[in-house]
Amino acid sequence: MRQLTEDETKTLFAKLAHYTGRSINNLIAPPAGSEETDAKDRPVFRVSGNRVYYLRLSIANLATSIPRANLLSLGTCVGKFTKTGKFRIHITALDIIAPHARYKVWIKSNGEAPYMYGGNVVKAHVGRWSEDIPEHSGVVVFNTSDTPLGFGVTARSTAEIRKLDPTAIAVFRAISENI
Structure with a gap:
């Protein structure tokens, strides 16, 4: 080493x-x-x-x-x-990284399985998120019981995500990061 x-x-x-x-x-x-x-x-x-x-x-x-x-x-x-x-x-x-994460996204239980199997997080699956997350920022994805699930990158800022329809992608799963 x-x-x-x-x-x-x-x-x-x-x-x-x-x-x-x-x-x-x-x-x-x-x-x-x-x-x-x-x-x-x-x-x-x-x-x-x-x-x-x-x-x-x-x-x-x-x-x-x-x-x-x-x-x-x-x-x-x-x-x-x-x-x-x-x-x-x-x-x-x-x-x-999870305890020190600047931006966090919590997903509902119905969104955990799609995320864990490699899918992105859609707006309908988001339970809550940190305030004022800019576009293309790194986030740590948590479930509703505060267990970290993985990494992601926001598709849009939180202000823009609130205006979108429920099927719009909120967080891209950082697949290349999870090797």
Whole structure:
């Protein structure tokens, strides 16, 4: 495992900021007074192969004693870098990103199955959404009991979605993100 290069860090943080906004600071440096304030236990991002992992610094330091060929995974896999240098978020990052999401969409129970099977979220399935979501913003999709289901991108702003018919697409499912 190695640290991210400057270009990798910019690419990773740009993708994470698309979903979290300014709350990305809470992923890097937890707020003062939390249990993670110790410098050895601060969360870090590390790369193994082309995959990025999110883990505590103390665990990353312990992993240096394991040969790279024997180390399969460590921490939570956030995503991977493609051969072209782009970053793709994996669904395993949902538990990390969901508490810090800037924009959220809650879907009704009748919309959960179509979404989970790869469909987009239509207006009729939306129970509620965060206020003032701009067009083409990254959102985290929740069910009515606040369980995160996946990622998406808004088709239109919330003001425009309110005026549309019930069969209009409100959120595009980020299929390429959920590898």
